[in-house]
Amino acid sequence: MKPHRVSTFKRPTEATSFLESWNRRVEALNGFLYERITVRTSFGNTRVWAANKHLTSAPTIVFFPGARTCGLFWDMDNALLPFQETYRYYIVDVNGQPSLSDGQCPNVKTNDYGWWATEVLNGLGLEKTTVAGASLGGLICLKLCLESPRRVNKAILFNPAGIQPFSSSVRNLYYNLLPMVWPSQENLAAFLDTAIFCPPYHTVPPVYRHLISSYLLYALKNHKFQGDYPAPLSTQELRRLSTDIYLVLGEKDLLFPPQETIRLAEKHIPTLRGSRVLANTGHGIETSKEAIQVLYEYLRPKVTVRH
Template identity: 70%
Template sequence: MAMKPHRISTFKNPTEAENFLEEWNRQIETLNGFSYERLTISTSFGNTRIWAANTHLTDAKTIVFFPGARTCGLFWDMDNALKPFRENHRFYIVDVNGQPGLSAGTCPRLKSSDYGVWATELLDGLGLKKTTIVGASLGGLICLKLCLESPRRVKKAILLNPAGIQSFSTSISNLYYNLLPIVWPTLSNLNKFLNKAILCPPHHAVPTPYRNLLCEYLLYALFNHKFRGDYPAPLEKEELHRLTTEIYLILGEKDLLFPPDETIRLAEEHILTLQGSQILPNTSHGIETSKEALELVWHTINKSVCYAY
């Protein structure tokens, strides 16, 4: 049977979008006082933008970060959250193809090995024989696909509020707050979405300049980006059974999209290489913006934390 052609996400005005996104990322770097090296990796799904740090540290531990849906790579570094990694780690942050970032709009298919193939091509392009991978939400699903496609290339996978294990919650509150800014894309509705579904102020929040940039980015994407790919869905149980990579879970207690208790239940039942889980109190779905979560990632990579199991 012939494969269906890949669907391609688009911006209304690609040149304007590229300028907006380059400037938006530059503002994050300016606030953080740190500039990333820009890399472009050619893949069978088009070019992928990578934000790289410490590429000169060739003997350092390496990490590849995959962000969630409807975001881009530098969401990981809100409020300098990745600063601890800059001291002695070499790391790469990915703008996922098909999402509203600086990578090509070609969307990997979910019900195939596409995400795993694409992520493997990124490791090839970066010259990484084996690395630790970290993913949030959709990024967690991408990590799982990479572990299935190229298990020998992954030291460990650290998943934060991942898609790919359980279905997107159909609770009334989750559907309401996620659909609100999509159906009525106003700043007021976007702030309700951020406060109720993504952040958990005052414990899980970002300073005002970063919050303003979050709103600016999300509103621009809502008005200007047409996503044509597959939405995250759980892997088949037999796929979870086939995982041979060490898997670590870091979950937000208040995650409406993928409630932590169900993720843990399914992971403990179906992922034989699960190393354990940590639940962060007063933390919502946008866990990649939590300094507490990123500190736990750092300790997990450097083997200085024990997981509950």
């Protein structure tokens, strides 16, 4: 399969050093070490962070992060602590994004992401698993469910792309474009406070906030993204979904407002099994421990869902 386009860092060796150091810092703060796995795919090598591979009979879950982030954004402030003793889980760095995976970009207008994600499951030896995705990661989960529905127990989507278009509101466009056009600490802080977090309710401790800021600023200044930006699946694709789908949405998400996501999902996804909207929560919902608790609840065999 031919890659759509290839994203690159301006100085690849320096970028690898920065990213390896950044991930080690997350692990050190959390007091938890991941096993590094490299999976070979049609889009180059994919870095996967594995926890508890020795728990061979434990339930499994695979996490896909959002655009312009990397896998361990899921574990800010030790957010995945509830899974560390009883789950075998894997966190994926997405190809084409500013991460330790290769830069070949799947084409968002085709089912490339679904094929790539299937290859990741193959490389991890997972015949069937639960998947969770944030933003772009949610779109990847949907593509995987279309490509390989029998491989997914359930898909839990956090403020997902793939159901509605990126919001064209002036406020959303302003705060998203601000650090992209003028990458600075001040502009990035405005973006984080307005679009990603919802302080003082939804935020992370200062040391993790600094890590997030340093990562994003480095990526904005040094990563040349060449792929597609997320786009919604067609109505026909949404209606073809046969996997159980759950939504976890932030009330204050500027990028994909929750009311529209729920409206379209209820109208077009026949296997939508539940949705939760978390008050005072922004787009970066995967950093919310309340959201992770909802994920934990959705993983139980029987779930009481409030619509």
